[in-house]
Amino acid sequence: MKKLCFILAAVTAAHAQVPDSQPPASSAPAPAASQPASSSGTKGGSQQGFLGQDVPFFDPGSDIVQWNGKSWNINNNRIFEARFEKFLNAPEATTESDRDYNRLLNQIMDKLAPNTISAKSTDEAFQLLPQASEFDIDARLCDAIANQVYASWLAKRSNERLTAANQSLEKERQRLEWNSKMTAAGSSLGAPSSTDGAAAEEWKKQQQLKRDMEMQPLATRLVEVNALLKANQLKREVAELQVKIEFQALIVQHFLQRRFQHVVIGTRFYRSIFSDGDSLLRVGEDSKSLFSKTTGMPPTVGTLDSLANEAMRDVREGVQAFKFLLEKDELESATKRLAETFILGEYMPEVRTITRDDKRRALAFVQKSNQLISAIEVKDYALAEKLVKDLDVSAKDFDNSKPMAAIETARTVAAMHIAKAKNAAVSGDKTTLENELKSATEIWPRNPALAEVGGMIFSQADVQQRALVDFDQLLSQKNFRQIFDDKMRFIAATAMYPQKQEQLRKVLDDMAIIEAAIIRAQEVEKRGDYAGAWESAESAFLQFPDDNKLNQVRANLTTKAADFVRALKRAEEQEKKDQLGSSLAWYLKAQKNYPASDFARAGIERINAQLLPDAK
Amino acid sequence: MARRKKSSLQPLWIIAAIALLAAAFLGSALFQSTGNDPFRTVAVLDIPAYLDNANSLRGNIYKVEGEVSNSLAWSPSSGRLIAVDVKDDTIPVLVTNEFNAINIQKGQKFIFVIEVDENGVLKTKDLSKA
Numbered sequence: 001m002k003k004l005c006f007i008l009a010a011v012t013a014a015h016a017q018v019p020d021s022q023p024p025a026s027s028a029p030a031p032a033a034s035q036p037a038s039s040s041g042t043k044g045g046s047q048q049g050f051l052g053q054d055v056p057f058f059d060p061g062s063d064i065v066q067w068n069g070k071s072w073n074i075n076n077n078r079i080f081e082a083r084f085e086k087f088l089n090a091p092e093a094t095t096e097s098d099r100d101y102n103r104l105l106n107q108i109m110d111k112l113a114p115n116t117i118s119a120k121s122t123d124e125a126f127q128l129l130p131q132a133s134e135f136d137i138d139a140r141l142c143d144a145i146a147n148q149v150y151a152s153w154l155a156k157r158s159n160e161r162l163t164a165a166n167q168s169l170e171k172e173r174q175r176l177e178w179n180s181k182m183t184a185a186g187s188s189l190g191a192p193s194s195t196d197g198a199a200a201e202e203w204k205k206q207q208q209l210k211r212d213m214e215m216q217p218l219a220t221r222l223v224e225v226n227a228l229l230k231a232n233q234l235k236r237e238v239a240e241l242q243v244k245i246e247f248q249a250l251i252v253q254h255f256l257q258r259r260f261q262h263v264v265i266g267t268r269f270y271r272s273i274f275s276d277g278d279s280l281l282r283v284g285e286d287s288k289s290l291f292s293k294t295t296g297m298p299p300t301v302g303t304l305d306s307l308a309n310e311a312m313r314d315v316r317e318g319v320q321a322f323k324f325l326l327e328k329d330e331l332e333s334a335t336k337r338l339a340e341t342f343i344l345g346e347y348m349p350e351v352r353t354i355t356r357d358d359k360r361r362a363l364a365f366v367q368k369s370n371q372l373i374s375a376i377e378v379k380d381y382a383l384a385e386k387l388v389k390d391l392d393v394s395a396k397d398f399d400n401s402k403p404m405a406a407i408e409t410a411r412t413v414a415a416m417h418i419a420k421a422k423n424a425a426v427s428g429d430k431t432t433l434e435n436e437l438k439s440a441t442e443i444w445p446r447n448p449a450l451a452e453v454g455g456m457i458f459s460q461a462d463v464q465q466r467a468l469v470d471f472d473q474l475l476s477q478k479n480f481r482q483i484f485d486d487k488m489r490f491i492a493a494t495a496m497y498p499q500k501q502e503q504l505r506k507v508l509d510d511m512a513i514i515e516a517a518i519i520r521a522q523e524v525e526k527r528g529d530y531a532g533a534w535e536s537a538e539s540a541f542l543q544f545p546d547d548n549k550l551n552q553v554r555a556n557l558t559t560k561a562a563d564f565v566r567a568l569k570r571a572e573e574q575e576k577k578d579q580l581g582s583s584l585a586w587y588l589k590a591q592k593n594y595p596a597s598d599f600a601r602a603g604i605e606r607i608n609a610q611l612l613p614d615a616k
Numbered sequence: 617m618a619r620r621k622k623s624s625l626q627p628l629w630i631i632a633a634i635a636l637l638a639a640a641f642l643g644s645a646l647f648q649s650t651g652n653d654p655f656r657t658v659a660v661l662d663i664p665a666y667l668d669n670a671n672s673l674r675g676n677i678y679k680v681e682g683e684v685s686n687s688l689a690w691s692p693s694s695g696r697l698i699a700v701d702v703k704d705d706t707i708p709v710l711v712t713n714e715f716n717a718i719n720i721q722k723g724q725k726f727i728f729v730i731e732v733d734e735n736g737v738l739k740t741k742d743l744s745k746a
Contacts, residue, residue: 579671588686
């Protein structure tokens with residue numbers, strides 16, 4: 001199989017594949033250079049391949065196809081994928097027409113089989129070729145074989161005529177040689193007596209001249225006949241060789257097209273026509289070397305015949321393996337075997353009769369596999385993970401180690417960057433935040449956590465901005481109580497703004513004083529000391545007159561300690577009017593009401609100091 | 617013979633005598649009560665009016681009787697400032713230096729003759745124990 005693949009598989013339909021793109025010639029060496037040179041089959045880095053540059057060369061070791069100076073991976077080729085998917089979606093070729101066509105090809109091969117072949121069976125096989133060529137699937141290949149057979153027969157008849165002509169020429173040559181020999185021997189009749197020396201000498205000269213004159217046309221004709229003989233012989237050999245080469249080319253073409261049944265038919269016709277035992281393929285030295293190194297055989301028509309038969313057997317085995325693996329739900333292996341078999345035996349009846357349902361199962365796996373490759377290529381690891389899970393369920397033999405390794409690695413690294421980004425966001429480090437988010441995005445662009453973090457950050461920013469606006473507004477309204485009640489929100493919002501942080505700190509410190517005063521007032525009130533409670537609230541009120549809660553507490557206590565408060569207030573009023581005596585009287589009255597009053601004591605001391613500046 | 621007029625004035629005389637006796641008693645009592653106040657001719661300070669608006673009393677002289685409740689301050693140049701309880705109120709009184717010889721202690725009752733100065737301070741013009 002390996003040998004077969006080396007020559008055939010990849011040859012994969014010269015008509016079926018072209019490179020995805022046609023980069024400039026200058027850029028071609030780059031992809032080629034990236035492939036293992038040792039397995040490319042090229043010599044010394046040159047692009048000289050099997051049958052020159054015109055036929056694709058496949059290296060099964062690397063799944064790389066080289067053609068016309070370009071290289072690409074057959075497993076990752078858009079056109080191959082498209083062709084394979086087209087096959088997987090096509091209905092099975094089990095129509096009456098398909099069955100008739102296969103039956104015809106089998107009949108032709110049977111009639112040309114070595115154990116049954118005869119002149120009659122050969123003629124019968126020849127007559128079936130036009131019938132087979134009428135089917136679309138045949139693509140007129142049987143017609144091409146028939147034409148080549150007919151041309152070969154014509155060439156053979158022409159050679160027979162040349163042989164007959166040569167036989168006539170041979171007789172003519174023999175006759176001329178005889179005549180020449182007789183002429184050269186000469187005659188002694190009429191010769192002068194030997195005593196007359198001069199006359200005898202003269203007679204010899206005349207006789208020599210006469211022989212020469214008689215020999216000249218014979219010799220000339222003999223040369224001509226010999227030349228004609230050689231020319232006819234050469235012509236016959238050339239004509240036969242030309243027909244052989246044409247026939248061989250046709251067989252090789254069918255071989256490269258993976259039309260192995262046609263290859264077998266062609267080789268059997270070839271052997272019946274050219275029974276001289278000369279079946280050597282007239283191909284270039286590179287191709288000869290390729291055949292001999294890979295098959296261990298000289299490149300002959302027989303080699304092609306055996307390779308074609310081997311390919312057909314391999315296709316049958318591949319289809320059987322596919323069906324067995326499919327039964328076992330081992331879709332990955334089944335799909336690989338089918339792809340290999342499809343490459344080799346796309347036109348074989350065993351491949352073409354695979355049911356559409358079976359192919360659709362393989363198609364589902366192929367589509368998901370391709371989708372998985374694409375998802376990993378575009379770093380959509382969420383989709384990739386989903387596909388891996390699907391494939392795990394549908395294909396028992398699916399190897400998820402590589403994709404899962406890629407997914408887990410990306411997820412871990414992205415999570416680390418996101419964690420750093422979150423920390424940076426909390427600490428207000430915008431530069432680190434941006435860098436970490438960028439890194440996380442590069443690793444896993446469609447990471448759901450990114451949207452979550454982004455949303456969180458944007459939402460946080462929005463909440464923060466709103467909180468800052470509220471803070472400024474409440475500050476301008478001196479509504480410190482509201483700020484105090486929402487202090488957690490404002491603490492978080494002002495975390496990145498030192499100036500506002502300081503403002504908030506002062507507000508919270510003041511509110512702490514107010515709250516302490518309120519608590520103290522309420523505690524004193526519980527003891528029934530309303531004047532003392534009022535003083536506690538009043539002392540805070542003087543400092544923070546805008547706090548509603550404090551005002552409310554103070555108002556309540558004012559009612560409960562009305563006489564004391566009234567006395568103090570009157571004292572303060574009189575003090576402001578410089579009625580120090582009256583003011584002092586009121587302070588004394590207040591002190592009488594609440595002897596522990598700080599306000600009253602302070603007022604008395606203050607008035608005393610004014611009345612008696614030098615008091616001791 | 618003319619009927620002799622009946623004597624009916626005798627109860628009137630009795631009533632008149634009683635009235636005279638009562639008047640004499642009351643006069644005696646009144647005389648007794650004012651006889652110990654050396655400043656009985658001086659008007660008493662209207663405490664509520666003073667607390668309400670001392671300006672209206674500025675420059676006037678009044679007398680006020682009360683109990684010393686506290687010594688507020690003492691100035692060598694101005695005198696002693698004391699708190700005097702008058703009924704339910706307490707008022708400050710400045711006992712000037714001219715009365716330094718008089719001991720003034722908490723709980724003692726005095727009658728102060730005071731003048732309402734411009735700041736509403738009650739400056740002692742005279743005093744005596746009550």
